[in-house]
Structure formats: C-alpha cells, structure tokens
Amino acid sequence: MVKRTFPIDKFKDLQTPFYFYDVELLKETLRNVVAEAGKYDYKVHYAVKANVNPRILSIVCENGLGVDCVSGGEIQTVLNIGFPADKIVFAGVGKADWEINLGLDKNIFCFNVESVPELEVINELAGRKGKIAPVALRINPEVSVHTHHHITTGMKENKFGINLDQLDTVLDTLDLLSSVKLIGLHFHIGSQLVDKEPFQALCSRVNELQQQLAKRKIQVEHINFGGGLGIDYACPDRNPIPDFKEYFELFHTHFPVYPGQKIHFEPGRSIVGQCGNLISQTLYVKEGSFKKFVILDAGFTELIRPAFYEAYHKIENLSSKEPIEVYDVVGPVCESSDCFGKQIDLNKTRRGDIIAIRSAGAYGETMASQYNCRQLPKAYFSDTL
Numbered sequence: 053m054v055k056r057t058f059p060i061d062k063f064k065d066l067q068t069p070f071y072f073y074d075v076e077l078l079k080e081t082l083r084n085v086v087a088e089a090g091k092y093d094y095k096v097h098y099a100v101k102a103n104v105n106p107r108i109l110s111i112v113c114e115n116g117l118g119v120d121c122v123s124g125g126e127i128q129t130v131l132n133i134g135f136p137a138d139k140i141v142f143a144g145v146g147k148a149d150w151e152i153n154l155g156l157d158k159n160i161f162c163f164n165v166e167s168v169p170e171l172e173v174i175n176e177l178a179g180r181k182g183k184i185a186p187v188a189l190r191i192n193p194e195v196s197v198h199t200h201h202h203i204t205t206g207m208k209e210n211k212f213g214i215n216l217d218q219l220d221t222v223l224d225t226l227d228l229l230s231s232v233k234l235i236g237l238h239f240h241i242g243s244q245l246v247d248k249e250p251f252q253a254l255c256s257r258v259n260e261l262q263q264q265l266a267k268r269k270i271q272v273e274h275i276n277f278g279g280g281l282g283i284d285y286a287c288p289d290r291n292p293i294p295d296f297k298e299y300f301e302l303f304h305t306h307f308p309v310y311p312g313q314k315i316h317f318e319p320g321r322s323i324v325g326q327c328g329n330l331i332s333q334t335l336y337v338k339e340g341s342f343k344k345f346v347i348l349d350a351g352f353t354e355l356i357r358p359a360f361y362e363a364y365h366k367i368e369n370l371s372s373k374e375p376i377e378v379y380d381v382v383g384p385v386c387e388s389s390d391c392f393g394k395q396i397d398l399n400k401t402r403r404g405d406i407i408a409i410r411s412a413g414a415y416g417e418t419m420a421s422q423y424n425c426r427q428l429p430k431a432y433f434s435d436t437l
C-alpha cells in the first residue's frame with residue numbers, strides 16, 4: 053500500500069490542533085465493508101459514537117449503511133443527517149424515557165434491551181402510544197477477549213446486557229408483556245479485537261443459545277453480532293483498511309443462519325478509525341534531566357484515548373527528515389496523564405514542527421472536551437482542503 057501523504061503546505065495556514073480526515077480512505081473503507089458484508093446479505097449499522105462529525109455521517113449515509121445509536125441525541129443527529137429510521141438500532145444500558153419515546157415516535161428498527169426493568173418501561177411507554185416496540189435482547193455471551201479492561205463489554209461483571217443465567221427469567225417476563233415484540237438477539241463483546249478467536253467463540257455461543265431458545269419454541273428473526281473489529285494502530289499505512297473479508301467470512305463459516313434470518317453488525321472503529329488524524333504543532337522541545345519532551349498544542353482534550361485507555365497511536369513528525377531521536381510526546385493540559393506516548397522515536401523535532409497523531413478517526417473528535425477552557429477541535433477534509 054502506498055504511503056498516504058499529508059498536504060503539509062496547507063496545514064501551515066491552519067490553526068492547530070485540528071482533525072484531518074482522509075475522505076478517499078473513508079470511502080474506500082466503506083466500499084469494502086459494503087461489498088464484503090453484501091456477499092452474505094449481512095446488514096451493517098455504523099456505530100455512530102465512534103465519530104459523529106456531520107461530514108463523516110453523510111458519507112456513511114450515502115453508502116447505505118444503517119446506524120447503531122446509544123442515546124437520544126445520537127438518534128436525533130442521524131435523523132437530521134438523513135438516515136432512515138428503519139435502519140436505526142438503539143442500544144444503551146440507561147435509556148431515559150424521552151429517548152425511548154423518541155425511538156417509538158420515529159419507529160426505529162429495534163431497541164436493544166439490556167435489562168428486565170428496561171423491558172418493562174419500554175412496554176409501558178409503547179403501550180401508552182398504542183404501539184408494539186420491536187426489541188432485541190442484549191445478551192452477555194461471556195466470551196473473554198484480550199483488550200483493555202475499560203473496553204470489554206460481554207462479561208458477567210460488566211454493566212451491559214443480560215447474563216445467560218437470567219435469560220429464562222427475561223423470556224418469562226416477555227411472555228407477560230403485550231407492547232413489546234422480541235425480534236432479535238444482540239451481542240457486543242468488546243472493542244479493538246484483533247484476534248479471530250473471540251468472534252469464533254461468539255458464533256458457537258450464539259449457536260448454543262439458539263438451540264436453547266428452540267426448546268421454548270423461539271426463533272428470532274435477527275441476530276446482531278455488534279462491533280469490535282480492531283484496526284492496526286501500529287501500522288496505519290500498511291493496513292489502512294481492516295480485513296472485512298476475513299471477518300465476515302468467519303461468521304459465514306461459523307454461524308449457520310435459519311431460513312429468513314438476518315444477520316447484523318455494528319462496526320464503529322473499523323470504519324472510521326484509520327481515516328482520521330489529529331494534526332498538531334510542536335510548541336516546545338524541553339530537555340528534562342533524563343529525557344526530552346515534545347510538548348504539543350494538542351492534548352487529551354482533543355484525543356483522550358492514550359490517557360483513558362493507555363491506547364497506542366502512531367506519532368509522526370511531518371516537518372522533519374532529520375535522524376531519529378527519542379521523546380516523550382505530551383500535551384499542554386494540566387494533568388500528568390496528558391501524554392500521547394513515552395519513549396517515542398521521532399525525526400529530530402523542533403518548535404513549530406507539524407506532528408500527526410495517526411488512526412484517530414474513532415473515539416477521537418467525538419470524545420473531545422473543553423477542559424482547561426480549551427476549544428473543541430475543528431475538522432478538515434482531504435477533498436475540500
């Protein structure tokens with residue numbers, strides 16, 4: 053894969069820090085995911101919490117994907133962009149009444165339900181409107197995954213979903229509720245998963261679960277395997293597009309569908325992660341007693357993943373071709389955790405050099421904050437710069 057070059061001359065005229073999105077890469081990624089999922093008629097719902105920049109959302113929408121929302125605000129946002137309501141799934145462990153009512157009023161495709169009390173509230177609110185709410189049960193398949201503990205989601209001790217041993221109770225409750233209709237099962241086992249094993253284990257677990265449900269004469273129309281496919285943070289140029297072919301093939305091989313059954317996915321990071329870069333400028337190079345610090349004008353207020361999840365992002369000096377030196381790369385925010393990387397190899401760096409923090413398209417701009425009265429970052433796009 054050819055190394056993508058940055059329009060650094062244009063960057064010089066812009067106020068840093070900002071997000072820079074490679075629109076061509078996003079479009080290529082979308083074409084790829086649509087083609088690979090399409091082979092098996094799998095439905096793809098982009099997990100919008102990864103990136104809600106309106107331009108990004110519009111491009112995703114143009115490619116015909118559905119969406120996975122986790123709040124009423126996200127539902128409003130995607131409706132404004134033009135996503136059809138019947139392609140919206142709504143997950144989240146704490147849906148407020150107004151959010152449920154919004155979903156009901158807009159006739160979204162499905163509520164992914166995470167507890168019995170939530171099921172009862174949806175039933176009550178739908179009943180008041182004389183509607184029947186389509187629901188999928190979010191089940192914890194108890195598949196263990198190797199990822200940061202902040203981003204595992206499918207285990208008993210997580211706050212999300214319904215545990216396997218509670219499923220019968222939930223189904224008993226469902227029998228008593230007349231304003232909800234069970235249409236599917238939903239799973240989401242974690243994020244930034246780069247091994248195939250957890251997905252394979254998920255398939256087996258869902259197969260077993262379907263057999264268990266068959267005993268109660270239940271066969272659901274929709275299975276939603278959630279998101280979680282990881283991206284290559286270490287080598288964004290070598291692997292700019294995740295291996296969607298292998299990913300969907302795995303599900304096709306390991307998960308036999310019933311006639312008429314529809315399979316859904318909710319990728320977030322794997323769609324938008326690699327197209328985004330946080331562009332910043334070096335304010336100072338500070339020589340400490342033991343190490344050198346590159347102090348950027350971007351901090352965790354623009355990209356919180358390193359501070360929050362100990363996440364790795366590749367860092368590049370776009371201005372320098374001088375020999376490599378080793379630096380700690382930090383931001384200006386008054387917190388010690390405001391650090392993008394320790395002992396990082398960078399071409400010799402000077403004040404004013406433009407630094408790119410790569411693979412920042414997912415959970416970057418969308419998690420930005422105004423801590424220290426900082427401004428939210430702007431975004432620029434490769435095709436309109």
Ligand SMILES: *Cc1c(COP(=O)(O)O)cnc(C)c1O
Binds near residue numbers: 101242321
């Ligand atoms: C966050 C989330 C996703 C997307 O996860 P990625 O790791 O970004 O693919 C999908 N489904 C649900 C329910 C989520 O909460």
